[in-house]
Amino acid sequence: AQSVTQLGSHVSVSEGALVLLRCNYSSSVPPYLFWYVQYPNQGLQLLLKYTSAATLVKGINGFEAEFKKSETSFHLTKPSAHMSDAAEYFCAVSEDTGFQKLVFGTGTRLLVSP
Amino acid sequence: DAGVIQSPRHEVTEMGQEVTLRCKPISGHDYLFWYRQTMMRGLELLIYFNNNVPIDDSGMPEDRFSAKMPNASFSTLKIQPSEPRDSAVYFCASSFLGTNQPQHFGDGTRLSIL
Numbered sequence: 001a002q003s004v005t006q007l008g009s010h011v012s013v014s015e016g017a018l019v020l021l022r023c024n025y026s027s028s029v030p031p032y033l034f035w036y037v038q039y040p041n042q043g044l045q046l047l048l049k050y051t052s053a054a055t056l057v058k059g060i061n062g063f064e065a066e067f068k069k070s071e072t073s074f075h076l077t078k079p080s081a082h083m084s085d086a087a088e089y090f091c092a093v094s095e096d097t098g099f100q101k102l103v104f105g106t107g108t109r110l111l112v113s114p
Numbered sequence: 115d116a117g118v119i120q121s122p123r124h125e126v127t128e129m130g131q132e133v134t135l136r137c138k139p140i141s142g143h144d145y146l147f148w149y150r151q152t153m154m155r156g157l158e159l160l161i162y163f164n165n166n167v168p169i170d171d172s173g174m175p176e177d178r179f180s181a182k183m184p185n186a187s188f189s190t191l192k193i194q195p196s197e198p199r200d201s202a203v204y205f206c207a208s209s210f211l212g213t214n215q216p217q218h219f220g221d222g223t224r225l226s227i228l
Contacts, residue, residue: 032214043118043205043219044157051214090157094213100145100164102217104157 002027002093006105014113019063019078021108023091026072033074034092034102035065044090050074061085086112116140118220120206126226132194135223138187139208147217148181148191149205157205163189164211196227 007022025031032051036044048059055067065076076089091105119138127133139146147162161171166183174181178197183189193200203224207217 034216036219041221041224043207043221044217045219046216049214049216100162100209100211100213100215101159101170106156 002031002095002103004091004093004103004105006089006091006108008108009106010109010111012111012113013081015083016080019076019081019085019110021076021089021091021110023065023074023076023105024072025074025091025093027093027095029095032094033065033067034094035059035063035074035076036090036092036104037061038088038090038107040087047076047089081110081112083112083114086110118206118208118218120204120220120223122223123221124224124226126228127196128228129197130195132192133196133200133225133227135191135204135206135225137189137191137206137220139189139206140218141187142210143208143218144211145209145217146183146189147207147209148189149207150202151205151222152202160191198227201225201227 003026005024034049035047037047038044047063048057050057050067058064063078088107088109090107092102094102121136148160150158160173161181163183181191203222205219205222207219209215209217
């Protein structure tokens with residue numbers, strides 16, 4: 001069964017610094033991978049998704065993620081953090097098994113200081 | 115375009131009362147999902163539907179919880195009787211067919227059982 005592990009429940013960066021949020025997955029078949037963002041009192045919004053077309057995926061708000069099969073990773077990055085990026089970020093995985101389910105990680109809260 | 119619409123946004127009720135949460139998925143989507151989010155347990159999938167038919171309800175905590183989807187544009191999640199431990203944020207999401215399709219979330223219902 002597929003699973004995801006997000007390292008670090010909290011990540012703190014300064015405004016303008018690099019953002020790196022880690023996600024490792026486990027899957028017995030080629031996975032589909034997603035990053036979602038959740039702002040306070042809101043639902044989850046899709047940031048980007050990997051569906052095997054390209055290993056480097058660009059998303060909204062300047063975020064991108066790179067799929068590395070050898071490392072079973074799908075880390076999320078942004079070159080320069082903005083105060084508005086403060087939120088909780090979730091990595092999720094699904095498999096092309098016919099079961100339309102996403103398995104979510106436990107989330108990483110990004111804190112951005114001035 | 116209208117997203118997933120949930121109502122009410124907030125619900126406060128006393129233990130033992132019946133609670134009904136409502137969801138209108140995005141028009142044309144084939145799948146509808148109900149999730150629960152708490153600090154302790156994170157994001158949990160409760161049940162999901164395909165073309166109005168329940169596919170997997172293994173995440174429903176107990177018989178007090180029930181969900182229906184009478185048509186393609188409406189679903190309910192009911193708790194009867196409610197208990198304080200049911201307090202959480204409940205999300206509805208919908209998606210097109212395909213495990214590479216992202217799920218689109220509503221803004222959730224924050225439920226407090228006193």
